[in-house]
Every structure is written in C-alpha cells, then in structure tokens.
Amino acid sequence: MAISLGITGINSSNGRLLVSFSNNRHREFADAAAAREFVRNTLGEEAAEAMLIAVAFALPNPATIIGKTLTVDPTAAANIVRIA
Amino acid sequence: MADAKNIILPLFASSTSSPTLNSLSLNDSDNAVAMVFQAPAGASITITKIGVRLTSITGTTPTYKASIQGVDASGNPNGTIKGGGSPNSATFSPSGLSWTAATFHWITLDNAYVTTPGEFLALNVVYDSGTVNGSNFASFAYYTSSLLPDLGMQYALDWQTAWTKRDGVPLVAFATSSRPYGFPLQSISSQTFTSTGTNEYGMVFTIPSGWCSTYKVAGVQTLYSCPAASTFDVNLYNGGNAGDTTVLQSVTTVDGDFSAAGNRQQQILFTTTPLVTLTAGNTYRIAFKAGGAVNNTLYYTDLANASDRDAWPMQQSSFWTSRAGGNWTDTTTRTAYMALLLDDITGGSGGGAIAPTIVLGGQGVSVQ
Numbered sequence: 001m002a003i004s005l006g007i008t009g010i011n012s013s014n015g016r017l018l019v020s021f022s023n024n025r026h027r028e029f030a031d032a033a034a035a036r037e038f039v040r041n042t043l044g045e046e047a048a049e050a051m052l053i054a055v056a057f058a059l060p061n062p063a064t065i066i067g068k069t070l071t072v073d074p075t076a077a078a079n080i081v082r083i084a
Numbered sequence: 085m086a087d088a089k090n091i092i093l094p095l096f097a098s099s100t101s102s103p104t105l106n107s108l109s110l111n112d113s114d115n116a117v118a119m120v121f122q123a124p125a126g127a128s129i130t131i132t133k134i135g136v137r138l139t140s141i142t143g144t145t146p147t148y149k150a151s152i153q154g155v156d157a158s159g160n161p162n163g164t165i166k167g168g169g170s171p172n173s174a175t176f177s178p179s180g181l182s183w184t185a186a187t188f189h190w191i192t193l194d195n196a197y198v199t200t201p202g203e204f205l206a207l208n209v210v211y212d213s214g215t216v217n218g219s220n221f222a223s224f225a226y227y228t229s230s231l232l233p234d235l236g237m238q239y240a241l242d243w244q245t246a247w248t249k250r251d252g253v254p255l256v257a258f259a260t261s262s263r264p265y266g267f268p269l270q271s272i273s274s275q276t277f278t279s280t281g282t283n284e285y286g287m288v289f290t291i292p293s294g295w296c297s298t299y300k301v302a303g304v305q306t307l308y309s310c311p312a313a314s315t316f317d318v319n320l321y322n323g324g325n326a327g328d329t330t331v332l333q334s335v336t337t338v339d340g341d342f343s344a345a346g347n348r349q350q351q352i353l354f355t356t357t358p359l360v361t362l363t364a365g366n367t368y369r370i371a372f373k374a375g376g377a378v379n380n381t382l383y384y385t386d387l388a389n390a391s392d393r394d395a396w397p398m399q400q401s402s403f404w405t406s407r408a409g410g411n412w413t414d415t416t417t418r419t420a421y422m423a424l425l426l427d428d429i430t431g432g433s434g435g436g437a438i439a440p441t442i443v444l445g446g447q448g449v450s451v452q
Contacts, residue, residue, distance in 0.1 A: 013186065015273055018140070024115065024244060026107040026139055026223055028186075030274040030383055033309060034102035038229075041101060 036074030039081070043072050055083065086430045092305060093426055095287050095402040096419040099307050100349055102383045103272050104229040106252065107139035108242045110148060111221035116210035116243040118153075118161045119226060119256035123199035124265065131197045133190045134174070134207055135257025135268045138183050139223040145179040146214030148222065152197050153206045159239075160247040161206035172197040175212050178222045188270040188388040190259060207256055210243075227252040228269070257395070264395040270388045270417075274309075275406075276381045279374045282408040285382045286371025287422050288324050290401040293365030297431025300361060301333075303353035304370055307383040307421040310337070310350060314378035318352050320360070324367030326411040332360040332368075336375070351425070359427060369405055369412065370424070382420055390416040 009020035017029040029035040043051070048070055056065035071082045108117050123129065134150045151173035156162040166172040174191045183189060199205070209224055227240035229252045240254035241247050257268040275285055291299060301320055310316065319334045333356035362368060374380045384404060387393060393400045393416070404418035 016186065016271065024109040024111060025242075026109070028105040028107065028139065028225070028272070030102040030272045031276075031381075033381065034104070034272075034274070034383075037101045038104055 036080055040072065040074040043081070048072060051081075052083075086428055088299070088302075088426045088429045091426045091429070092423045093291070094397045094423040095289050096385070096396055096398070096421055097267075098305075098349070098423060099383070099421040102274065102307060103385075105137075105139070105225045105255075105269075105272060106227050106229065106240075106250065107223045107225040108244075109142075109221055109223045110209070110211055110216070111142075111218055112216060113211050114243060116161075116208060117224050117226035118206050118208045118241045118243070118247075119239075119254035120155055120159060120161070120204060120206045120241065121238045121254065121256045121266065123201060123203045123205055125202050127201060128199050129260050129265075131172070131193065131199060131258045132261050133192050133259040135188060135190050135259070135264070135266070136176075136209060137188045137225040137255055137257075137269065138178050138185065139225050140185045141178055141183070141222050142218075143220035144215070145177055145220065145222040146216040147175050147177045147180070147212045148209055149173055149175050149212035150191050150207065150209050152193075153208050155204040155206050158247070159249065160241060161208045166197055166205075167195050170195040177214070186271045188257070188268055188392070190257075190268075190388075207258065225255050226250075227254050228267070228272075229253075264392050266395055268387060268392040268395050269385055270392075271386045272383070273386065274381050274383045276379045277374050278377050278379060280377070282406050284319075284371045284373040284408075285404070285406045285420070286319075286369055287420055288367060288369050288403055288405050288414060289398065289424070290324070290367045291362075291364045292401070296364050296429045298361050298363055299429045300359040300427040301354070301368075301370070301424050302359060302427040303335075303351060303425040305349060305351045305423040305425060306372075308348070308350045308372065309379075309381035309383075310348075311374070311376065311378035311380050314374075314376035316375045316380055317373040318354070319371055319373060320354065321369040321371065324369065326413070328369070328412070329407075332356075332362075349421075353425070361428070370422070371405065371407075384418050384420045387417045387419070393417075393419070 006022040008022050011018045015031050017035050020026045052070050056062040068083050074080050151165040153161040172193050172195050174193050176191050227250050240250045256266040258265050315337050317336050320332045322330045322332050333354045335355045404415040405412050
C-alpha cells in the first residue's frame with residue numbers, strides 16, 4: 001500500500017486552522033496549539049521510530065541517518081519536528 | 085450525606101484534547117462522505133431533516149444529494165436510497181444557497197423517513213448535478229477526532245475509489261419536527277484570555293428538578309490550556325441572571341500544578357469547605373477566571389442554532405457565559421467541553437441516583 005501525500009493549503013480563519021492535503025482530505029483545528037497537540041498525540045515513540053525508518057530509506061545512503069536525532073516538540077515556536 | 089458514586093455529569097461532549105474536524109473534497113462525480121449510525125432505540129421517529137457541515141467552497145459548487153440509505157454486509161452504504169419512488173433524500177447547492185465556509189446546515193428531506201428502532205442507516209452526501217471538478221466543488225466535514233472516545237459501532241466513511249472507514253466520531257446529524265439528534269456541530273475553536281478585559285469564561289447549568297432534590301459540585305473537568313507561571317480561579321456562582329455574581333465556592337490554582345500546559349482535560353476540585361448545597365431546578369454558573377497576564381485558553385464548540393443544543397447532553401439548559409468583571413453575557417450557541425464532578429446527591433421525585441448513559445449525541449444521563 002503506497003501513501004503519497006502533500007499539503008495543498010494551510011489557511012487560518014477566525015483563529016481556526018485548516019490544513020488541506022493532496023488526498024482531498026482536510027483537517028481543521030481550533031487553533032495552532034490544537035494542531036501541535038494532534039501531532040503530539042499521533043507521533044508517539046512507535047510512530048517516531050517509523051518516521052525515522054521512513055526517512056532513512058528515503059536517503060541515498062540510509063546509513064547517514066545513524067546518529068541523527070528526531071525531536072518532536074509541539075510546544076516549540078517553530079520546528080515541531082526536527083532531525084539533526 | 086448521599087454518596088454520588090463518583091458521578092461526573094457532562095454539560096456537553098467530553099474531549100481528550102481539542103477535537104479535529106476531518107473533511108473531504110467532493111470534487112468529482114463519485115467522491116462521497118457517509119455516516120453509519122443506529123436509529124434511536126425504543127420507538128420509531130420520523131426524520132424530516134439531515135444535517136451537513138460545509139467546510140469550504142472552491143469556485144462554484146455543483147448540486148449535491150444528501151440521502152438516507154441502508155447498510156450492506158460490509159458496513160458500507162448500500163447505494164439504495166430509502167423510500168423508493170418517494171426517496172428520502174434532498175439536493176442542495178452550497179453556492180446556490182449562499183452558504184459560507186465552516187457552517188452547519190439542516191436540509192429538509194423531500195420525503196420524511198420513519199425509522200425502525202435501532203436499525204442501521206447511512207447518511208450519504210455525493211455529487212448530483214452541475215459542473216464539478218478541481219476548480220468547482222465543496223468540502224464537507226464527516227467525522228471528528230478526540231471528541232468522545234472513538235465509536236466503533238457508529239462511524240464515518242469516505243469514497244474516492246472505494247469505501248474507507250474512519251476512526252473517530254461521525255458527524256451524523258438528523259432531526260424530526262421536534263428535535264435534533266447526533267452531532268450537529270458547526271465549528272471548533274478556542275478562547276484565549278488574560279486578566280485584562282473579558283477575563284472570565286464558563287458555563288451556565290441547570291440540573292432538572294426531579295433528577296434529585298439537592299446536590300453538590302466537588303469540582304469541574306474541562307478542556308483547558310492552563311497558563312504557565314500564573315494562577316487562575318474557578319468559581320461557582322449562584323443564579324443565571326446577568327447580574328448574578330455571588331460566588332458560592334471557589335479554588336485558586338497554584339503555579340505549575342498540572343502535567344502539561346496545553347489543551348488537556350483538566351480536573352480541578354474546589355477547596356471551599358464545606359461544599360455548598362445546590363438545588364435541582366435552580367441555575368448556576370461555573371467559570372474560569374484568569375489570574376494574570378499569561379494566556380489561559382478554554383476550548384469550545386459553536387452550533388448553528390441554539391436549538392441544536394438539544395442533540396447534546398443537558399440540551400439547552402447549559403451554555404457558554406462570560407464577563408469582564410461586570411454582568412454576564414450568555415452565548416446559547418456556544419459550549420465548552422465541561423463536566424461537573426458531583427457530590428452528595430439527595431432526594432428527587434425520580435426516586436434514584438443519576439446514572440451516566442451513553443446515547444447518540446454524546447454522554448447523557450438517565451434517572452434510574
């Protein structure tokens with residue numbers, strides 16, 4: 001099963017946040033904090049491990065992911081997800 | 085003293101964090117959203133209206149059809165509109181009706197549908213006629229995440245190339261001539277406030293007379309983002325008039341006494357001793373008051389009509405209220421995700437304790 005997904009829009013209206021995806025779906029949040037919370041609730045340790053594996057296999061040389069750290073911090077002003 | 089048996093009375097739906105509304109663009113001839121649900125138990129009802137929540141419009145929308153269908157063996161809409169030659173459906177064009185984004189609307193069926201108690205039905209929304217493409221379409225919300233626990237037996241689906249069932253609470257909404265059912269939700273949002281200006285937000289509530297004679301409120305549970313490095317108060321007020329500002333009991337929080345600041349179910353107990361005895365049938369307010377310059381956030385849902393509140397717990401007896409130190413301003417189409425922790429329930433012509441019951445539209449209560 002292939003999942004190929006992009007963001008087609010991010011819109012704010014009256015404080016609400018609407019994120020639109022290339023699969024014709026949209027997610028609407030009460031505010032940016034709620035969107036961060038959605039990321040936090042979804043991206044637990046298991047999902048974070050899956051994300052790292054996905055990123056590794058997307059690299060020309062998967063071994064270059066070794067030693068990199070994935071950080072998920074929905075309280076951050078920017079960069080909720082960072083790989084460094 | 086009568087044991088309340090740890091009863092938590094919801095004034096609206098519960099939510100573990102601010103709900104997410106999920107929508108699908110119906111931008112071709114067969115994309116569809118559907119919600120599978122059971123008709124209310126105990127007696128037949130006559131469904132006269134279906135509710136849809138428009139998320140956005142791109143260009144000029146075509147005409148769509150909303151219908152009541154049966155459910156096949158796979159749990160998908162079976163494609164057969166109920167009613168035969170007198171179909172239980174209706175067509176509508178959001179552009180033609182001048183609908184605006186993020187709004188909920190009732191659509192009157194061409195023919196009303198009489199349910200069989202407990203039968204499985206599907207509300208289906210799909211393209212019907214006119215120009216539809218990537219530049220001319222509408223998006224509709226069909227389920228929400230976080231609002232209540234996920235319902236396995238009632239669910240939403242979408243069709244793009246096949247039916248896909250979704251985890252979450254289906255935004256199914258239908259109505260008889262006398263009341264709504266399901267989740268007629270218009271929008272989700274939040275109110276951020278400090279000690280400046282309108283600094284106090286909460287809910288009006290009235291426990292019906294007959295449920296009990298008297299009760300106490302030990303605390304409150306709600307979806308709230310607490311201020312970091314700042315306190316806030318929770319106050320219980322007597323009365324439901326605009327000028328009723330007498331505090332019956334209260335609690336002042338201490339900096340940092342929560343696990344995480346943002347967007348959580350927070351449970352807060354009053355420190356007033358003894359708790360005040362309240363009377364069933366009387367109206368009260370419970371409100372959060374910011375204590376400083378740091379943001380507090382109370383999450384809420386807006387409804388299109390005050391009468392839509394009748395689909396939710398406590399119906400129109402509970403709603404949003406706010407003030408900036410003076411009189412209260414009530415908003416009957418708005419509600420927080422709030423619940424009361426009850427204590428010492430006594431008496432009542434119903435003859436028993438309040439007990440929680442899960443009903444369509446959220447957590448409800450019944451008097452046993």
